[in-house]
Amino acid sequence: MDPGLVTGSEDVGVLATSAGAPLVYWLLGGADPAAFEGTTSVEEIRARVAAQPANHSPLFAPVISPTLDLGTAALTAATRTWLPATG
Template sequence: MVESSPAVVNDEHATARTRPALEGITGAGRVIDPGPVTGSEDVGVLASAAGAPCVFWLLGGADQTPFAHATSMDEIRNLVAPIPSNHSPRYAPVIDPTIEVGVHALTRAARTWLAES
């Protein structure tokens, strides 16, 4: 059996609403749009079924040092390419600050939406 999901497309207005919350945690220069990302995610299907806007983001978990002087998406892509993805048995995120940043980002994004509910 083969299963597939359509590409995940972020809602433009929801992304514009959420982005400042993420930038408040990481800094404006640290939130980037990588463009289309290959992979298999069903979150877009879930958002569509719920009639909810989709804002899907990726949280980096690699050592930040090599990325400190990257100035373009091409440089970032080259740095990311050899890093095992989250579905790899070799996936090993840097625990600190990955978990702290992730929890703060998710909390701030949720509060952005809940504050206006």
């Protein structure tokens, strides 16, 4: 799902552009699915997403499992697809 506009302070894009390096910036969800129980519309989901602490918040506490496993698997698959095979 496209998260839409999000605030950010990451300057990694500026650094990558300056270095002429390719860059992909992923946002991996880590919210507890229970926080979304009972939602029936996109608007309700967006409101609950907006209420979640952001990654720079001291309240940020992603659900470790399955977030870490799924995030690692997704990033590994993307890396293996993007990088040439070596053998």
